[in-house]
Amino acid sequence: MKLSKFNFELPSELLAEYPAEHRDESRLMVLNRKEKTIEHKMFKDLINYFDEGDLMVLNDTKVFPARLYGEKEKTGARIEVFLLRELNEEQRLWDVLVDPARKIRIGNKLFFGEDESLVAEVIDNTTSRGRTLRFLYDGSYEEFRKRLNDQGETPLPKYIKRAAEPEDIERYQTIYAKNEGSVAAPTAGLHFSKHLLKRLEIKGVDFANLTLHVGLGTFNPVEVEDLSKHKMDSEQIHIPEQATKLVNNALDNKKRVCAVGTTAMRALESSVSSNNRLNTFDGWTNKFIFPPYDFGIANCMVTNFHMPKSTLMMMTSAFAGHDFLKEAYEEAVKEKYRFYSYGDAMLIL
Secondary structure, eight states: OBGGGGOOOOOGGGBOSSOOSSGGGSEEEEEETTTTEEEEEEGGGGGGGOOTTOEEEEEOEEEOOOEEEEEETTTOOEEEEEEEEEEETTTTEEEEEEESGGGOOTTOEEEESTTOOEEEEEEEEOSSSEEEEEEEOOSOHHHHHHHHHHHOBOOOOTTOOSOOOHHHHHHTSOTTOOEEEESSOOGGGGGOOHHHHHHHHHHTOEEEEEEEOOOGGGGOOOOOSBGGGOOOOOEEEEEOHHHHHHHHHHHHTTOOEEEESHHHHHHHHTSBOTTSOBOOEEEEEOOOOOSSOOOSSOSEEEEEOOOTTOHHHHHHHHHHOHHHHHHHHHHHHHTTOOBSTTSOEEEEO
């Protein structure tokens, strides 16, 4: 499959700058793969497509305030630091991206906060924009993480041109977020409200939680025409025994197993057995899913509308069928659905 197959014209005004006023009142496009039908609903109508014993698989990762602004020693130049992953808790080592990168070299120190009490030293270059920082902080680890969180901002995607606002702290987080570690939200889950989850629970729908910590690699552009040559960055996943029991029981009983988001789907497909059952897992995945692909676990999926040529669109295309998804995206543009992180949703049955 070629990269050019995933290009389409996306008007800039369809990129959602803000979320819907109420989580479950975003729009929902429903795709039926068997009947090749497209329906236009509200997200809260999702409940009508699930019955007792069906299962939703949720990614319970929690976004941390990964974007910091510091000043370079001596020059006072303002530097954006985007925290990617913690490398060593004891030594306070972090993988980060810096901007502008040309100004940041090994040995430079960066100062954060008005009192400049949080200091980091650059100890390595990892990529053109990547650096390894050692934070120089003498307090306890808990105090250090609190200081990082206090200094950080909600890491809204770059396409959102406005600054992060107080409301984003809550809205750029699923209501079931639990395990901190993501630099971006698993956005399909942003549409679920407490009320909708409770209604689904009353109806008898089950929920299985797993964790995939979303890294920026998910959003890296694909720069090769032959998709088989693209390499995904690794992301950390944890699939507990309770989740495997729920998933495998639902499959054994021929119920719906719905992956809520591409991250949940990627985690499931990273730990599937030869007989299409889920295994427990604790580790990393760099799995890249694009058409053609045979999915082993989930038989339905909730996802957002993705950017042209993105790996997220490619996975969705593999699940929905390339031609059918192309038709759905053309319909979405025509009907002015909102795209990307704060945008509308799609249910693929």
